[in-house]
Structures are given as C-alpha cells and as structure tokens.
Amino acid sequence: xARITAGIGSSHVPLLGVAVDQGKTRDEYFSPIFAGYDWxxxxxxxxxxxxxxxxxxxxxxxxxxxxxxTFAIGCAExxxxxxxxxxxxxxxxxxxxxxxxxxxxxxxILDEFDMTIVNEMDVDHGLTVPLSMMFDTPxxxxxxxxxxxxxxxxxxxxxxxxxxxxxxxxxxxxxxxPEDLNVQIxxxxxxxxxxxxxxxxxxxxxWDNKFLDMLVGDSDAARWIPHxxxxxxxxxxxxxxxxxxxxxxxxxxxxxxLHRHYHIPCSNTAIGHIVLExxx
Amino acid sequence: xxxxxPTQNIHEYLAEFDDIPGTRVYTAARARKGxxxxxxxxxxxxxxNRERFKANERAYIDEWxxxxxxxxxxxxxxxxxxxxxxxxxxxxxxxxxxxxxSFAEAVSTMTDMTFPEYQDMMKKGGRSPQGNRSIKGGY
Numbered sequence: 001x002a003r004i005t006a007g008i009g010s011s012h013v014p015l016l017g018v019a020v021d022q023g024k025t026r027d028e029y030f031s032p033i034f035a036g037y038d039w040x041x042x043x044x045x046x047x048x049x050x051x052x053x054x055x056x057x058x059x060x061x062x063x064x065x066x067x068x069x070t071f072a073i074g075c076a077e078x079x080x081x082x083x084x085x086x087x088x089x090x091x092x093x094x095x096x097x098x099x100x101x102x103x104x105x106x107x108x109i110l111d112e113f114d115m116t117i118v119n120e121m122d123v124d125h126g127l128t129v130p131l132s133m134m135f136d137t138p139x140x141x142x143x144x145x146x147x148x149x150x151x152x153x154x155x156x157x158x159x160x161x162x163x164x165x166x167x168x169x170x171x172x173x174x175x176x177x178p179e180d181l182n183v184q185i186x187x188x189x190x191x192x193x194x195x196x197x198x199x200x201x202x203x204x205x206x207w208d209n210k211f212l213d214m215l216v217g218d219s220d221a222a223r224w225i226p227h228x229x230x231x232x233x234x235x236x237x238x239x240x241x242x243x244x245x246x247x248x249x250x251x252x253x254x255x256x257x258l259h260r261h262y263h264i265p266c267s268n269t270a271i272g273h274i275v276l277e278x279x280x
Numbered sequence: 281x282x283x284x285x286p287t288q289n290i291h292e293y294l295a296e297f298d299d300i301p302g303t304r305v306y307t308a309a310r311a312r313k314g315x316x317x318x319x320x321x322x323x324x325x326x327x328x329n330r331e332r333f334k335a336n337e338r339a340y341i342d343e344w345x346x347x348x349x350x351x352x353x354x355x356x357x358x359x360x361x362x363x364x365x366x367x368x369x370x371x372x373x374x375x376x377x378x379x380x381x382s383f384a385e386a387v388s389t390m391t392d393m394t395f396p397e398y399q400d401m402m403k404k405g406g407r408s409p410q411g412n413r414s415i416k417g418g419y
Contacts, residue, residue: 014383060370064322065315084379085325153370155307156293192406196369197360199302200387201398203406227298232413236303263404267384 001175002100002181006047006257007247008040009215009274012056012129012188015267017089017265018242020132033271036261037133040275041257043136049184051097053104053170053250054127055148055243059084061124068154069116071166072107074147075101079165080122091128091137097144100177105144107173113166117238121223123147130188152189152240152257156225163242164223167249189240191262193234193269202235203270209262211241212274218254237269247276255278299415304363315385317354320344325392326375333378359390 016033019025045074061082063069068276078096088166108115127147135142151157158166174183191208194200214222223245248255259275304310310316311329320341323329333340341351353361357379364370371386378384388398401407413419 060322060368060374061325064371065311065318083325085374093400099294151304153368154311155305156290157296159288194303194407195383195387196363197302197304197390198392199300199407199412200391201401201407202409202412203402204409205405207409227293231297231303231305233409236300236305264405267382268402269385270406 002051002177002183003021003085003181004171004183004185004250005080005277006184006258007276007278008130008134008184008186008250009272010130010133010186010188010278011190011210011269011271011273012126013131013264013266013269013271014084014125017091017125017129019134021090021135028039030266033263033266035038036271036273037261039259040134040273041136043275044142047184048182050181051100051144051146051183053146053174053183053185054130054188055123055246056126056130056242057152057243058124058149059126060153061248062122062148063156068151069118069149070151070158071113071134072116072118072149072273073105074118074123074149075105075156076119076121077130079127079145079147081120081128082124082126089128091132091163092140092143094123094127094131094147099179100107100174100181100183101146102171103177104173107176108166108169111169111172113169118147121147123139126188130186130277135185148246150243150246151177152242155227157226157239158242160225160242160245161187161223163245167251170246170251171250185247185250187244189243190238191241191270191272192235194235194236195237195268197236199235201265203266204233204235204238204263205264205270207233208272212260212262212272213274215244215248215274216255216257222248231274234263239280251276251278299417301412302413306368310363310366311368312366313370314350314362316345317350317362317365317367318371320346320354321374324378330378347360353407359386363390
C-alpha cells in the first residue's frame with residue numbers, strides 16, 4: 001500500500017532558483033536562507049521518497065488567462081521546464097508518476113473533487129525551486145513528482161477549508177493505491193509577501209510564525225482562516241499559504257514537527273520552511 | 281466530515297477587498313477588464329515577440345485589443361495604472377524581464393520609494409502590517 005510519510009512546507013521564491021543556478025547559495029545574502037534547509041537535505045537522503053505530490057502555483061508561465069483551473073493534477077510521464085522570460089532554469093526535467101497520478105485523479109473525482117487533468121505541461125519556479133531547495137543540483141531529480149497546480153492568482157481562489165479537505169481526500173486516494181510507495185506531499189509558496197501596488201513589500205513575521213505553529217499538533221484552526229485575513233495580514237501574495245493546507249490536510253489529525261526555519265527577507269518575500277510527519 | 285459552513289456571499293466577499301490599503305486584488309472583474317493587457321504581456325515569453333516589441337513598442341501593442349489608456353500605461357511602464365486597468369503582476373513581470381529589470385526593482389516602482397530605499401526597507405524586515413491592514417479601521 002502507498003502511504004504519505006511526511007509533509008514539507010516551503011517558500012518557492014524565484015530568486016532562490018537564481019542563487020542555486022549561479023552558485024551563490026553560501027554568499028552573505030543567501031547563506032542564512034539555505035542554512036535552514038541543510039537539515040532537510042540530509043533527511044531527504046535517508047527518506048528517499050518514491051513520489052512527491054508537489055502542490056504549487058503556476059505564475060503565468062504555462063497557464064495564461066485562457067484557462068484557469070482551480071485544482072489541476074499533472075498526469076504526464078515527464079514535465080518540461082518553463083522559460084519564464086529569463087530562459088529556462090538549467091535543471092533536469094521532472095519525471096512524473098502517471099499510474100499514481102491517474103489513480104489519485106480518479107479517486108478524487110469519485111470523492112467529489114472535480115479535478116482538471118493535465119497530460120502535457122511545463123512547470124515553473126513554483127515547482128522547481130522547492131526541488132532545488134530539498135535536493136540541491138542533481139543530474140536527475142531523485143524522486144518522481146506529481147504536480148498539483150492551484151489557482152491562487154485569480155479570485156476567488158479556493159478556500160482554506162477546501163484545500164484542507166482536498167488534502168484529506170488525497171490521503172485516502174494514496175492509501176488505496178496497491179503498490180508499496182513512500183509518498184511525500186509538499187505545500188509551497190508564501191510566506192508573507194506583496195508584489196504589487198503602494199503596499200508592496202509588506203512582511204509579517206508574527207503572523208507567519210503563528211501560521212507555522214498552527215500546522216503542528218492536532219488543531220485544524222488554520223483551515224478556517226478567511227482569505228481577507230491572509231490579504232490584510234500577509235500581503236496580496238501571502239494567499240499562496242492556502243496551498244500549505246493541502247499538505248497539512250493530507251497528514252491526518254495530528255502532526256509532529258521535525259524541522260522549522262524562518263528568514264526575512266528574500267527579495268520581496270518572507271521565507272518559511274517546515275517538515276512535518278503524521279502522528280497516530 | 282468537518283462541520284458545514286454556509287456558503288460565503290460573493291458580494292460581501294468582494295467588498296472587503298476594497299478596504300485594503302495600496303492593494304488591487306486580482307478579482308474576476310479586473311481579470312476581465314485586463315484580459316488583453318495580460319495576454320499581451322504573456323506573449324513576451326517568446327523571444328521573437330520580445331524582439332518585435334523592442335523594435336517598435338507602439339506597433340506591437342497596436343496588434344492587441346487594448347484601450348488607448350492601457351497602451352499609454354504600457355508604454356510608460358506605469359504599473360499602478362496597469363493594475364487599475366486589470367493587469368496582474370505575474371503577467372506584467374514578462375514586461376519586467378523584457379526590460380531587464382529584476383522583480384524587486386520593478387515592484388519598487390509601484391511604491392513611493394526609490395529602489396535602494398525599498399531594498400533597505402526589505403533588509404530591515406519589510407513594510408510593517410501596522411496601519412496597513414484596513415482603510416476604514418486604520419489598524
């Protein structure tokens with residue numbers, strides 16, 4: 001039986017990808033950010049996940065305004081790397097797991113989550129930056145990946161409660177897959193940041209840390225945070241944090257924190273990172 | 281199953297967004313208004329389109345169904361105006377990259393600060409949420 005063994009939350013700021021690609025991860029600016037991921041990189045070498053369900057958002061890279069899926073699951077064998085205007089990141093293509101992806105897609109639809117199925121897709125920094133943070137610069141990624149793209153750009157975006165419930169349904173789907181697979185789920189994006197308008201640059205260390213606290217233990221209070229609270233407290237792009245709730249929902253009633261990291265700033269953004277495991 | 285909550289009223293949901301200082305939430309109304317501004321910006325993902333745009337910006341923009349006001353805002357790189365006209369920052373960022381600007385530098389032009397001032401604010405912990413959460417509430 002496949003099982004979800006751990007969850008990771010992480011920011012996916014594009015500048016982190018630039019730092020990796022240009023070998024600057026240990027310079028004065030980036031060192032405190034990357035040092036907070038050292039623990040996780042070592043831990044992943046022992047965990048060796050077979051598949052990562054990677055929850056992220058596309059930033060007008062593959063999807064434009066023609067089609068705006070709320071929840072899209074990537075079922076392809078392979079995903080290419082988007083050119084986001086500065087040329088594609090020099091990272092390996094991402095290998096999918098179509099058997100598990102299709103199994104999850106079918107199970108979710110029966111479970112009343114009407115997913116968009118994507119059979120050809122390139123992925124942007126939202127997906128590749130977390131891979132670089134957790135696995136550094138390998139020739140091929142050491143895990144297969146099921147991309148799960150969430151609309152967090154055009155409002156209304158899905159509610160926190162809906163995201164959490166989707167995570168719960170993903171857990172049920174994974175546990176009904178017959179093959180013995182070690183599956184992780186990652187929620188990415190955030191933490192506080194605003195990239196637009198006169199209020200740009202807003203960061204909120206206190207709120208972000210309260211949010212990290214809420215992911216640990218048996219509370220499900222975070223699923224009820226309304227969109228307006230993310231917008232007021234964490235900036236217009238802080239809403240990406242709803243994607244962390246899909247990860248949290250998939251870990252079951254109770255979690256244990258294995259590792260946690262927070263740093264301000266990276267470009268316009270607060271960096272947050274957490275490693276959780278389900279606790280019976 | 282978790283407790284069921286009543287569906288939120290869309291009018292009340294949207295009205296709250298207007299109470300956030302210095303912020304244009306990318307609502308369906310803005311997405312409709314700015315559709316061609318955003319699709320124009322998206323076209324700059326292709327190198328050949330970037331070259332045609334750089335060779336003659338006005339001629340390239342004229343190929344798109346964008347209002348004269350929108351065209352002027354694009355030519356002037358007036359990003360706050362473009363947000364008002366329904367532009368979204370992830371689409372507009374294709375224009376940043378075409379111009380060779382970093383995301384942070386382009387974002388700083390939407391504030392009342394110079395780029396060095398903006399960078400300095402970020403290094404010191406960013407803009408405080410204090411007083412920046414609500415126009416009506418002033419908190």
